[in-house]
Amino acid sequence: MIPKNEPSFRQSVDMMFNRAVALLDLSPGLEQKIRVCNSTYTVRFGVRLRGQLTTFTGYRSVHSEHMEPVKGGIRYSLGVNQDEVEALAALMTYKCALVEAPFGGSKGGLCIDPREWNEQELELITRRFAYELIKRDLIHPSQNVPAPDMGTGEREMAWIADQYARMNTTDINSRACVTGKPLNAGGIAGRVEATGRGVQYALQEFFRHPEDVKIANLAGTLDGKRVIVQGLGNVGYHAALFLSEMDGCKVIGVIERDGGIQNADGIDIDALRDHMIRTGGVAGFTGGTFIKDGAKLLEEACDILIPAALEGVINMGNAARIKAPLIIEAANGPITAGADEVLRNKGTVIIPDMYANAGGVTVSYFEWVKNLSHIRFGRMQRRQEEGRHQLLIDELERLSNDKQLGWELSPGFKEQYLRGAGELELVRSGLDDTMRIAYQNMREVWHGKEGVTDLRMAAYLVSIGRVAASYRAKGL
Ligand code: GLU
Numbered sequence: 001m002i003p004k005n006e007p008s009f010r011q012s013v014d015m016m017f018n019r020a021v022a023l024l025d026l027s028p029g030l031e032q033k034i035r036v037c038n039s040t041y042t043v044r045f046g047v048r049l050r051g052q053l054t055t056f057t058g059y060r061s062v063h064s065e066h067m068e069p070v071k072g073g074i075r076y077s078l079g080v081n082q083d084e085v086e087a088l089a090a091l092m093t094y095k096c097a098l099v100e101a102p103f104g105g106s107k108g109g110l111c112i113d114p115r116e117w118n119e120q121e122l123e124l125i126t127r128r129f130a131y132e133l134i135k136r137d138l139i140h141p142s143q144n145v146p147a148p149d150m151g152t153g154e155r156e157m158a159w160i161a162d163q164y165a166r167m168n169t170t171d172i173n174s175r176a177c178v179t180g181k182p183l184n185a186g187g188i189a190g191r192v193e194a195t196g197r198g199v200q201y202a203l204q205e206f207f208r209h210p211e212d213v214k215i216a217n218l219a220g221t222l223d224g225k226r227v228i229v230q231g232l233g234n235v236g237y238h239a240a241l242f243l244s245e246m247d248g249c250k251v252i253g254v255i256e257r258d259g260g261i262q263n264a265d266g267i268d269i270d271a272l273r274d275h276m277i278r279t280g281g282v283a284g285f286t287g288g289t290f291i292k293d294g295a296k297l298l299e300e301a302c303d304i305l306i307p308a309a310l311e312g313v314i315n316m317g318n319a320a321r322i323k324a325p326l327i328i329e330a331a332n333g334p335i336t337a338g339a340d341e342v343l344r345n346k347g348t349v350i351i352p353d354m355y356a357n358a359g360g361v362t363v364s365y366f367e368w369v370k371n372l373s374h375i376r377f378g379r380m381q382r383r384q385e386e387g388r389h390q391l392l393i394d395e396l397e398r399l400s401n402d403k404q405l406g407w408e409l410s411p412g413f414k415e416q417y418l419r420g421a422g423e424l425e426l427v428r429s430g431l432d433d434t435m436r437i438a439y440q441n442m443r444e445v446w447h448g449k450e451g452v453t454d455l456r457m458a459a460y461l462v463s464i465g466r467v468a469a470s471y472r473a474k475g476l
Helices: 009-021 028-035 082-098 119-135 154-167 194-206 210-215 234-246 269-279 294-299 337-346 359-373 382-400 413-418 423-448 455-473
Strands: 039-049 052-064 074-077 104-111 226-230 250-256 259-262 289-291 304-307 326-328 349-351
Touching: 009 028, 009 082, 009 337, 009 455, 028 455, 039 082, 039 119, 052 082, 052 119, 074 154, 082 104, 082 359, 082 423, 082 455, 104 119, 119 154, 194 234, 194 326, 194 349, 194 359, 194 423, 226 234, 226 294, 234 250, 234 269, 234 304, 250 269, 250 294, 259 294, 289 294, 337 349, 349 455, 359 423, 382 413, 423 455
Parallel strands: 074 104, 226 250, 226 304, 304 326, 326 349
Antiparallel strands: 039 052, 052 104, 250 259, 259 289
8 A cells, every 4th residue: 555645656657657758759738648547437336245235346447548459457455446546557558568568558446355255256246347347348359358466366357258258149259358367268378477477587688688787786697686575476476486496596585464484595485375375374384484574574685676466565664775776566566656766866776567567468468369369379380390390300310320420419309399389388488578578678768868767767768659659640
């Protein structure tokens, strides 16, 4: 939650937008058109549960329709309100533009604590909420395509897809009305891990540029870097897992709802996640020291801090005490505009949310395309590719049997080379490419345009430039 004495989340996003847009030569009219949220629909609906009628409040906000459909998750949380969904919808616009996902920005939310309701009740509530949105084309394959967000996942998306199909029985593209569905309901391999995977790819790309790493007062590769993660939900869990298992990072701190866990030798992420699933929290985990005031861990010394939970967790109250030289915003809006300024002045490098957590919407884009094309990625070409690879291997093997040449294939090469790419490999390759290119676009502006002081400003400039170009192309 954003502290009371600081600007609201939406105001914070606007302030960051304003800093960047000042460097562009847009007409004031166009600038305003891009900044404001086009519409926010509020719905209050009743569902009969536990013998009585309960009223729920939900929102779907559309920030920009410069491209359609508009895209963005649906969040279930008691903190949901109009200001929050509007801020998140704006971030979706910039995020999609930055990673070249051809969507406008949108976001939805339902004011509910999902842990208070059982699965059957949640299905009734979700279907009713979806019904209200579908009726108004606020869920629609070519108009508005939701996805999971905090408090929602594959299960809710499957209910939404089914609700849409029931109400649009002849729509052949009905599955494209929502992304983040389970595989058996039209989902795509690699969507659940996508945002965390994107955080990993973003950091890998950052560390491919030694000049940028130096600005953060760091050196070398990701190997051995000390990481603190806030929030071990879907995004934080996958990011922490991949970074520790594949890049040699040491996760020395994890912050959760009920406290934090600290271990200078590195925390076993899977063991901690299992413990959380069993007990509902991190307290009692034996693989590290438990700290009651988890938020204090944000201020511990580390190389990379990954806020992966709520907005506003780094604010004017703690920004000056944050020691991490590099912060990657896996959550949306974890740093308030005020804290952003404090950190910038300290020289902290911040890899901004609209880039860092764009892996989710990127893979959502692939899922949407898969749904519209009605075919799994790789289905046509995989065996043909394998056949061609086999030809080459046969030839190499024939040559390596020639004792006179005296060479042989490296162990494992044949198996690795022969394997054609399935859907998961293609999704990962597409995501990796997207994260690399978007970073390179940002850093070109960061280092190349006068007046640009940081990556967030650069990200806004790239995005706003693209949104402005599509408005101009429409004659606005
Ligand atoms: N909720 C995610 C986000 O904030 C994913 C959105 C999507 O896939 O449309 O980016």
